[in-house]
Amino acid sequence: MKHIPLRMCIACRQMYPQCELIRIVRDNETDEVKLDMNKKLFGRGAYICKNAECIQKAEKKRGIERHFKCAVPKELYKAAEELI
Ligand SMILES: [Zn+2]
Known part of the structure; x- marks a missing residue:
């Protein structure tokens, strides 16, 4: 059986396969938070x-x-909604 990595949604705190979730990263160098x-x-x-x-x-x-x-720009949430 193939191992599917599970990740927790920060809103509902349920575990889901990583590929079904939106990934958000914080850039180590710029401290910028963006959608991956x-x-x-x-x-x-x-x-x-x-x-x-x-x-x-x-x-x-x-x-x-x-x-x-x-801080997280409001646009990030908007951009995330556009991915749905
Ligand atoms: Zn969720």
């Missing part, structure tokens, strides 16, 4: 479900901010 579209960026990662509910919940509760302990 191609899953190729290095840095600390956070994961969130591809649904509006979780993205809105994360925005409301500042889940990504708390995860990375730094």
